[in-house]
Amino acid sequence: MKELKIRLIGALNDFLPKDHPEPTIRVAFQGSQTYKHLIESLGVPHPEIAEIRVNGNPDEVNQIALEDCTVEVFPYQPGDPRIRPEVIRFVLDGHLGKLTSYLRLLGFDVDYRYDADDPTLAEISATENRILLTRDRGLLKRNQVHFGYWIRAQDPRQQLVEVIRRYGMAGEILPFSRCPKCNGVLHTVEKAAVLPNLLPQTRVYYDRFWQCPDCGQIYWQGSHYQHLQTWLNGFLANP
Ligand SMILES: [Zn+2]
Known part of the structure; x- marks a missing residue:
C-alpha cells in the first residue's frame, strides 16, 4: 500500500467533517491513481480545485500521484x-x-x-x-x-x-428581465393591456408591469420583490 498526505486549503475544508482534527490527511492508495482521484476520494469535487502543489511545486491534478509526497490543494x-x-x-x-x-x-x-x-x-x-x-x-x-x-x-x-x-x-x-417561474425573457407591458388580469389592490398601487411571453405570467414590484430588494441592497452595501 502506498501513501501520501493531502492538505486542503481554505474553503476546501468545508468538505471534511466539521470535527475533523487534522489539516493534513494521510491517504493510502494502491496502483496508479491520479491526484484528482485521491482528492475527490476525500469529498472534494474537481470543479472546486484551483490548483495543487506537490511538495511545494505546482502540478496537474490529472498526473499520476507520487508516493510519500505532500499535496496542497487550493480553492478558487x-x-x-x-x-x-x-x-x-x-x-x-x-x-x-x-x-x-x-x-x-x-x-x-x-x-x-x-x-x-x-x-x-x-x-x-x-x-x-x-x-x-x-x-x-x-x-x-x-x-x-x-x-x-x-x-x-x-x-x-x-x-x-x-x-x-x-x-x-x-x-x-x-x-x-427573467421569469422566475420558467426562465422566459420578460418584456414590459402597458397597464391597460393587463388590467383585466389584475386584482383590485394591484390595479390601484402599481403602474409598471412585465409579462413572460412563454408562460403568460404578469409581474410587478410587489411586496415580495420589495422585501428581497431591501434585503439585497443591505447586503450589497456591505459585501
Ligand atoms: Zn414564464
Whole structure:
C-alpha cells in the first residue's frame, strides 16, 4: 500500500467533517491513481480545485500521484474569472428551486427541472456552458462538469448571497428581465393591456408591469420583490 498526505486549503475544508482534527490527511492508495482521484476520494469535487502543489511545486491534478509526497490543494478565490463563463448562466439541481427563483428574479439565466437526473444536469452544464450548482458533491465529481459549485448554505437567501459573492455578480443584476417561474425573457407591458388580469389592490398601487411571453405570467414590484430588494441592497452595501 502506498501513501501520501493531502492538505486542503481554505474553503476546501468545508468538505471534511466539521470535527475533523487534522489539516493534513494521510491517504493510502494502491496502483496508479491520479491526484484528482485521491482528492475527490476525500469529498472534494474537481470543479472546486484551483490548483495543487506537490511538495511545494505546482502540478496537474490529472498526473499520476507520487508516493510519500505532500499535496496542497487550493480553492478558487471568489470572483476568479476561471470559475465562470463570460456570460454567466446556470443549471440548478432539483433541490434548489427557491434559489432558482431568486436568481431569475434578479435577471440570471437559470435552467431548472426539479426532476432532472444527475447525467442530464452534467450534460446540460457541459454542452451549454452553464455553471452547475448543487448540494450533491457526487454530481460535481462527474468528469463532464467543468463549471460547478457545491452550495454551502441551506437557507435560500444565504445561498443567493453565496452565489453572488462567489461569481462576482453584483454588477450584473437586472431585476424583471427573467421569469422566475420558467426562465422566459420578460418584456414590459402597458397597464391597460393587463388590467383585466389584475386584482383590485394591484390595479390601484402599481403602474409598471412585465409579462413572460412563454408562460403568460404578469409581474410587478410587489411586496415580495420589495422585501428581497431591501434585503439585497443591505447586503450589497456591505459585501
Ligand atoms: Zn414564464
